[in-house]
Amino acid sequence: MGWRGGHFSVGITIFPPSRVQERKTGSTSKRINITMPEETLRRVDAAAKRPGLSRYSYLTRAAQEVLEQEDCNSTA
Secondary structure, eight states: OEEETTEEEEEEEEOOSOHHHHHHHOOOOEEEEEEEEHHHHHHHHHHHHTTTOOHHHHHHHHHHHHHHHHHHHHHO
16 A cells, blocks of 8 residues: 555455355455545545445445446346
C-alpha cells in the first residue's frame, strides 16, 4: 500500500473463502494491484468495517454483485 499522485495504491490478494468454495467454483487465487482515490478507499474500509468484513471480502462481494447484475441484464 502507498500514496501515489493523489491516489492510494493497494495490493490485494484474492483468495477463495475456503477450499470447499475452490472445489465448488473451480476458482484459484490471483494477486492483483489496484489504484483508487484515497477517499474511495476510506469509504470502502468504512463500509467493510460495519458488517465486520475485511477489505478483501467487501471488494470481492461488491465485484461479484456487479457481475451477477450484468449477467442478469444480459439475459433479460
